[in-house]
Amino acid sequence: MKRFLMGMMAVLVLVVLAACSGDTIDEGNEGASTDKKDQTIKFGVTPWTSTVPPTKIAKLVLEDMGYKVEETNADVSSIYIGLSRGDLNVYMDSWFPTHQIHLDKYEGKVEDTAISYSDARSGLIVPTYMEDINKIEDLVGKEDLFENKIFGVEPGGNAAKIIDELIEGYGLDMEQVNSSEGGMLAQAIRLIEQEKPVVFYGWRPHTMFNKLDIKVIDDSKGYFSNPEIHVMTNAGLKEEAPEAYEFLSNWSISIDDVEEMIVAIEDGGDPEEVAREWIDNNQDKVNEMIGK
Incomplete structure (x- = not known):
């Protein structure tokens, strides 16, 4: 009887160890399931021709990195509201100082992340x-x-x-x-x-x-200034999707490239095909932006 009880105890120990091992494996798998492949980056898109090229390039690069991407069309005021609430993550075409009023309004909730180009x-x-x-x-x-x-x-x-x-x-x-x-x-x-x-x-x-x-025509009283175009993100993106944030914080493009892409799109080119061509022709720049 004594040997039987000792044998049963040994079996129970093995069962407990196996269960603990299984829990550890499951927890590890759970952690892996929260990687960027399960994250969706949401872009706000204003109805301006200048918004499309940088948005499409960033979308394709992020998808190549493993993220899912969604686009939401809206006016600029609604996009800033979305960024402040976390309903949107990124806006690629914010004109400064014109849009400073929105950044001031949502201070701490929206982040000025990068300068796209400065000669607009x-x-x-x-x-x-x-x-x-x-x-x-x-x-x-x-x-x-x-x-x-x-x-x-x-x-x-x-x-x-x-x-x-x-x-x-x-x-x-x-x-x-x-x-x-x-x-x-x-x-x-x-x-x-x-x-x-x-x-x-x-x-x-x-x-x-x-x-x-x-x-x-000249504006001597300075109502209009020569703007810079900035990338804006929700303030939580840096922690929620650090690799996406790093790419966006390193973002830059020339105004000439943007205008060439606008022309190509208006002449009938598919926006994503035009963006993919830019990526293929500027892979070294893309690698710098994503930190390779």
Whole structure:
């Protein structure tokens, strides 16, 4: 009986050890299942042509790194709300100092992560055939030539607010007519084709400077400044997805590359194919950004 009891005890010990070993293995597997392959990086995408190239490149690189990626189309104010709540992780096309107001509003919840490029430009645009209009002061007294209208992008955005402030600051007898980027440009192109006076909001990077004979008029009062384009992230991304954050914090691209990609996309190229071509042609740069 004694030998029988000792044998039973030995069997029980082995069973317990096996169970503990199994628990350890399961816990190890559980830890492995939380790697980046199970993480989704969510991008906010504004309805601007300049947003698409950097977003598509970053999306493909992150997918190559093993992440899942989702895109959400929204206006810039909604994207900052999403970043602050953690509903979105990344926005690739934030214009500074114009968007500083959003960063101030969500301080501590949204992080200014990288400068994408620093040689952008924005302001009021006229056709070059308007030789006597070279600065905003030149519009004063000639507002009726333009039917007292300045064409701008979507209402509620910072660019629209700046234009309203500019109209008041320069004492212009004009009103801003807001629409989408496409709607604004369609109206401007229609008038340019007829060689009529038109003033509208423009920025670089954009194919409007490749396709239209236009110029930015000087803003001596500084309502518009030469912007930098920044990458913004949710403040928690650094801890939640450190490898993705490292890549985004090292991000940079030239404005010329962005404009070339915009042209290729507008000429019918698939955005992801255009982005993949950029990656293939700039693999050394991509490797630097991901820390290889």
